[in-house]
Amino acid sequence: MAISKLSPSHLWPTNQESFPYHPINRRKFTCKVMPISAVDSRTVVIGLAADSGCGKSTFMRRLTSVFGGAAEPPKGGNPDSNTMISDMTTVICLDDYHSLDRYERKKNGVTALHPTANNFDLMYQQVKALREGFAVEKPIYNHVTGLLDAPELIKPPKILIIEGLHPLFDPRVRELLDFSIYLDISDDVKFAWKIQRDMAERGHSLESIKASIAARKTDFDAHVDPQKEFADAVIQVLPTQLIPEEKEGKILRVRMVMKEGVKYFDPVYLFDEGSTISWVPCGRKLTCSYPGIKLFYGPDTYYSSEVSVIEMDGQFDKLEELIYVESHLNNISTNFYGEITQQMLRHADFPGSNNGTGLFQTILGLKIRHLFHQIQQKDKEEQQQEPLHHRHATKVF
Ligand SMILES: Nc1ncnc2c1ncn2[C@@H]1O[C@H](COP(=O)(O)OP(=O)(O)OP(=O)(O)O)[C@@H](O)[C@H]1O
């Protein structure tokens, strides 16, 4: 069936057994009513966009660890839940808003990246509700069976992270985000990572990996990639320029593009804010084997927005020596000298810990912590100015 002929009943599963109370189809969407306490600030919402296999889970592990406490699936819930909860954060996977299950997508010849296969109305309503302090019953897309399971209860956390293919696709959802990130992995590197994971860990053949990338390419280019224009920070992962023709993805050139003028976010800089700087730190204080390390910092434009870019090409030999580079970075929002290096050492076994992917993900984690505290502080000040009887109001959705 052509996509244009899909009716709403195809867009949302109506099988009562597998999905007993879908908020949109089975009943009017209601949220559990939760009182907003006088001292709590609202939920801060962060969006992380990337294609599948581009390092979202790894980034999430780095980010949630900055806030402390282990992130775990909801206790006693569906073992195939995609949600991760820690003391401060809840990470929800936007695959849960697929409106077509794997079999319906196949039947209709549509990929999970196409907007038709996703329920953006529900995504918007539920992210908005959580941001405003209401619990929601969110669907679960089961990656094992390819079906939509019964929903799970998500309570409003202090920090909500929505990660997946389309957090920046719908302008209504974009408006709800306090900060957004896009992981932009170049085709060569994406291919190398996919091969490494899907061949080595999942037993897929080279041909099937190539076919899967090709099948997704049109929808990726049309509906996922354009979201990077709207991100507050983009991490671009490219093959190194230190070795000519290197395309294996072993040595990476990683660029962090940071928009200017984003509320509560001051771009990181190297040595001198606003200057253009190229720096090879290898020498007495940093051990570098071939091909070495090169850093770059400077102003630029990105989709007509003013940005600052910081770049690192190459990788560290001794992670503890990262402190030397860290001491020349500014606006990094650390709580103490050496916190970036400490975080990187703590997760030395995560992919990308010896290069710019791990470094910039860690820095963004610290920047998001700073942004969260700033919003909290502002909420507190506003609440103190509000008359007491307004503060104890119970919100009804
Ligand atoms: N920074 C990195 N450096 C090298 N390899 C990486 C990096 N980040 C991720 N990878 C590789 O890519 C694979 C996918 O990473 P990860 O599971 O974090 O991605 P994902 O976007 O969450 O994927 P999916 O959406 O398919 O679950 C990992 O198994 C790892 O091999």
Ligand SMILES: O=C(CO)[C@H](O)[C@H](O)COP(=O)(O)O
């Ligand atoms: O791009 C993806 C996001 O993770 C998945 O491919 C999408 O969710 C479809 O899932 P499945 O592979 O189970 O059909």
